[in-house]
Amino acid sequence: MFVKNQRSIRNKVSCFGVGLHSGSFVNMSLLSAPIDNGISFRRVTSDGKVLGEIKAQYDYVSTTFLGTNLVGNDIQIATVEHLMAALWGCGIDNVIVEIDANELPIMDGSSDHFVFMIESAGILEQNVGRRFIEILKKVDISEGGAHAFIAPSSDFSLQMEIAFDDKVVSNQSCEFFADTNSFKIELSKARTFGFLKDVERLKQQGLIKGGSLDNAIVVDDNRVLNDGGLRYKNEFVRHKALDSIGDLYLSGARLMGHFHGVKSGHFLNNQLLRKLFADKSAWRMMQFNDKFDLVS
Numbered sequence: 001m002f003v004k005n006q007r008s009i010r011n012k013v014s015c016f017g018v019g020l021h022s023g024s025f026v027n028m029s030l031l032s033a034p035i036d037n038g039i040s041f042r043r044v045t046s047d048g049k050v051l052g053e054i055k056a057q058y059d060y061v062s063t064t065f066l067g068t069n070l071v072g073n074d075i076q077i078a079t080v081e082h083l084m085a086a087l088w089g090c091g092i093d094n095v096i097v098e099i100d101a102n103e104l105p106i107m108d109g110s111s112d113h114f115v116f117m118i119e120s121a122g123i124l125e126q127n128v129g130r131r132f133i134e135i136l137k138k139v140d141i142s143e144g145g146a147h148a149f150i151a152p153s154s155d156f157s158l159q160m161e162i163a164f165d166d167k168v169v170s171n172q173s174c175e176f177f178a179d180t181n182s183f184k185i186e187l188s189k190a191r192t193f194g195f196l197k198d199v200e201r202l203k204q205q206g207l208i209k210g211g212s213l214d215n216a217i218v219v220d221d222n223r224v225l226n227d228g229g230l231r232y233k234n235e236f237v238r239h240k241a242l243d244s245i246g247d248l249y250l251s252g253a254r255l256m257g258h259f260h261g262v263k264s265g266h267f268l269n270n271q272l273l274r275k276l277f278a279d280k281s282a283w284r285m286m287q288f289n290d291k292f293d294l295v296s
Contacts, residue, residue, distance in 0.1 A: 148259070
């Protein structure tokens with residue numbers, strides 16, 4: 001579904017959950033934002049005092065190990081990718097995300113709860129054309145056996161491939177084409193995943209303190225430990241596709257291009273954006289005003 005105008009949410013909506021890595025309880029609210037605001041994160045105290053605000057942009061990404069984390073203006077906002085994917089999937093251009101902790105709630109490990117929040121808040125159509133980043137030439141990046149590129153296309157599309165030394169995950173691939181409804185149906189319910197053998201080591205590193213079978217797929221000895229099994233036959237690669245959409249939405253606008261990732265994760269996705277925007281001949285900002293016009 002091609003949307004011409006920018007969109008925000010109509011009403012404030014809130015949720016409560018736990019941070020995957022911090023284990024901290026967090027309240028999060030989505031608030032309507034004006035045209036051209038983009039996505040921004042506002043850190044507040046439990047009594048509502050504003051500590052700082054940061055734009056959801058690739059150049060504020062600080063660390064990418066097991067999540068995409070933003071740092072700037074004296075605040076940190078961790079694990080933003082699942083919400084960013086939901087905002088992209090629901091066609092939201094402008095919103096303020098207000099949280100009273102340093103990490104977003106993990107919910108069930110997918111984007112499904114965030115999609116529900118956005119739909120519950122209602123979509124506000126704004127009377128200014130949507131901005132797009134048009135990819136003008138192929139940009140690619142590789143590291144440690146992983147590879148990713150983005151190339152020109154008339155809309156956004158994605159192809160993802162993963163490979164793990166485990167019979168349950170194994171080699172998987174998926175394709176995705178931009179459409180609000182297709183994200184909700186095809187990707188939004190795909191959960192993050194990990195291996196039981198890694199749990200103790202990660203906890204010793206101060207990570208996944210809030211992790212459980214309620215918010216992640218856990219694999220052990222070539223089997224899924226979660227009651228009910230998988231939501232999709234290839235849920236693992238679909239979640240990697242979801243992650244990539246969330247990471248790429250940190251470009252600051254919707255991309256018109258084809259992304260292809262092979263074993264790509266948060267780090268490579270961010271490095272690809274940095275390489276893309278460092279080359280001014282590789283992209284241009286466009287805005288829809290009955291036709292596509294360059295944004296000066």
